[in-house]
Amino acid sequence: MAPGNAAPPLRLDNTAALTHGVPPGFVGSALDNGRLGSAYHREGPNGRYHRPADTRGGGALGVYTRAQGTQQDGWQAQGYGVGSNPNNVQMVLSPNLLQNSNRWRASTTDNGGRVPGSRVADQAGLPAGNPLQRSPLWSRQSEASRNDNFNRTVNGPNPSHNNEQLHWQHIPLQGNLRGMVTTSQDSFDTVMRQPGALRSGLRLPGGPNGIQGLGYVNVGNERVPVVQTAPNSSQASALRHAGISDPEGKVR
Known part of the structure; x- marks a missing residue:
């Protein structure tokens, strides 16, 4: 991390959740591996990194998340940007992971695969090919700027x-x-075919923002809820109805 002024504390009290969208067919491998992995983690130095975003130092070397604030109830359940469509699965993560690791960078917008803190000019002269040769770009953002x-x-x-x-x-x-x-529904059913997955027998909350399916999958020794909700519903509503967030809308 680049030197800079004293970093402000993270406002996790304002943070509802972090999300990462994946196709339903990728959920099983993520559960088997116990992690969400970067393209470089999967492909290594000789992988085919054909997307422009992969060649800029952030796309291939990092795993993105998007943050939702506790007042941002309009955040749609299918997410936004990369990884968002009605058929994908939004992996909902506790923002506490940001305090438990210093290995992340942050931007208020999409950087098109560039690491936050780096500039277009920083790419000049860097060799093509192995994305790991762009790892020094991860040191350009100060902790103060990130937070x-x-x-x-x-x-x-x-x-x-x-x-x-x-x-x-x-x-x-x-x-x-x-x-x-x-x-x-198809994506929910795909996740429910994971080994050890269990559909809930409870009556589901109704209404226009109610949930349409509820089940659980095993992650290590934890049972993690999986919820299907209406296409036009908010993520905050789905998380509350499924018991994933607390009454204040925070996922912890």
């Missing part, structure tokens, strides 16, 4: 739809994954 960007993201009622936190290489699931949300 300030994050705190502005979760402040107030208006979501920063394409905000991102880039986590170096992987995010462990045990102790961090608190739930999954999807707006697709």
Whole structure:
């Protein structure tokens, strides 16, 4: 992390959750591996990094999350930006992981694969190929700038739809994954086919923002809720109805 002024404390009291969207077919491998992994984690130095975002130092080397503030109830259940569509599964993570690791960077918007704190000019002269050769770019953002960007993201009622936190290489699931949300019946059924998955026999909350499916999967020695909700519902509503968040809307 680059030197800078004293970093402001993270405003986790303003933070509801972090999310990362994946296709339903990827959920099983994430559970098997016990982590959300970067492209580099999967492909190594000789992988095919064909997306421009992968070649800029952040896309291939990091795992992104998006942060939702506690006042941002309009955040849609299917997410925003990369990883968001009605058929994907939103992996819902506790923001406490930010305090437990210093291996992340933050931006209030989408950087197109660049590491927050780095500039377009920083790419000049860097060799093509192995994304690991761009790892020094991860030191360009100061901790003060990182925390300030994050705190502005979760402040107030208006979501920063394409905000991102880039986590170096992987995010462990045990102790961090608190739930999954999807707006697709097929995607919910796919997740429920994981070994040890269990559908809830409880009567589900109704209404336009009610949940349409509820089950659980095993993550280590923890049982993590999986919820299917209406396509037009808010993430905050789904998390509350499924018991993933507390009464204040915080996922911990």
